[in-house]
Amino acid sequence: MPKIVGKLPSESTMVVNSTLTQSNGEAASAEALIVVSSLKKGYQVGRQTVWALAGVDLSIEAGEFVAAMGPSGSGKSTLLYLLGGLDRSTAGSIRVAGFEIEQLDENALAEYRRQTIGFIFQSFNLIPSLTAEQNVAYPLRFAGVSRSQRTQRARELLGLVGLGDRMQHRPTELSGGQQQRVAIARALINKPRIILADEPTGNLDSHSGREILALLGELNQQGHTVLMVTHDLRGTKHASRTIHLLDGRVVADELPE
Numbered sequence: 685m686p687k688i689v690g691k692l693p694s695e696s697t698m699v700v701n702s703t704l705t706q707s708n709g710e711a712a713s714a715e716a717l718i719v720v721s722s723l724k725k726g727y728q729v730g731r732q733t734v735w736a737l738a739g740v741d742l743s744i745e746a747g748e749f750v751a752a753m754g755p756s757g758s759g760k761s762t763l764l765y766l767l768g769g770l771d772r773s774t775a776g777s778i779r780v781a782g783f784e785i786e787q788l789d790e791n792a793l794a795e796y797r798r799q800t801i802g803f804i805f806q807s808f809n810l811i812p813s814l815t816a817e818q819n820v821a822y823p824l825r826f827a828g829v830s831r832s833q834r835t836q837r838a839r840e841l842l843g844l845v846g847l848g849d850r851m852q853h854r855p856t857e858l859s860g861g862q863q864q865r866v867a868i869a870r871a872l873i874n875k876p877r878i879i880l881a882d883e884p885t886g887n888l889d890s891h892s893g894r895e896i897l898a899l900l901g902e903l904n905q906q907g908h909t910v911l912m913v914t915h916d917l918r919g920t921k922h923a924s925r926t927i928h929l930l931d932g933r934v935v936a937d938e939l940p941e
């Protein structure tokens with residue numbers, strides 16, 4: 685299994701962009717890292733509104749590993765997308781480290797995504813024409829980091845996820861589990877505080893799935909806060925908490941037995 689060798693670089697602190705406004709300076713230090721309040725997301729389909737999220741309340745402390753479960757269509761991906769700043773809500777609020785991300789303009793939201801969030805998808809979403817090393821380094825192209833530094837950091841991270849010997853392989857030359865490890869290395873390249881994973885083991889065989897879950901568990905141990913959508917009960921093993929969604933709401937929130 686891909687043991688993490690060495691230490692992750694220290695976490696970057698939350699970007700304080702000048703356009704950000706701290707919603708409540710007093711409460712910010714005391715409140716959880718992620719605070720979701722009455723969050724709604726509606727889609728207009730013809731004359732009907734489909735409520736993908738119908739009022740979600742959720743707090744996640746820094747350092748938690750939260751597994752999110754629920755039937756298909758219950759709003760899990762929507763919740764992750766909104767938390768990750770990939771989409772906008774219809775109503776409600778999301779505070780991350782005391783900042784209202786709903787109030788960010790497009791540039792500040794892009795900065796938030798880049799600096800604070802590492803996204804891992806079920807289908808890996810790697811760029812087929814790029815090598816593992818280039819895929820991992822890719823997000824740094826927009827961060828004003830020199831090419832040699834980008835490559836160095838990508839290599840470190842690929843080593844970290846156990847792919848030191850596969851850096852020059854393209855996605856089609858890697859197994860599913862290896863591709864997902866490349867995707868995880870890419871998600872870590874900007875040292876995000878928060879990792880959002882949407883069914884990261886959904887396309888993997890059970891052995892690779894276990895490895896990926898263990899890797900996410902280790903990243904959590906190293907200080908990353910993780911929110912992972914999973915259909916797989918094994919996925920909850922590494923989690924410090926499991927939430928259940930149904931019809932766009934959190935209907936259960938439990939600590940492991």
Ligand SMILES: Nc1ncnc2c1ncn2[C@@H]1O[C@H](COP(=O)(O)OP(=O)(O)OP(=O)(O)O)[C@@H](O)[C@H]1O
Binds near residue numbers: 756757762
């Ligand atoms: N672009 C869209 N337009 C209309 N409805 C949408 C859109 N995206 C999502 N929905 C609806 O919102 C609801 C929640 O979708 P979401 O993708 O968050 O579910 P999920 O819990 O991730 O499901 P799955 O386990 O199948 O991935 C679903 O009923 C879906 O049909």
Ligand SMILES: [Mg+2]
Binds near residue numbers: 760761762882
């Ligand atoms: Mg989904």
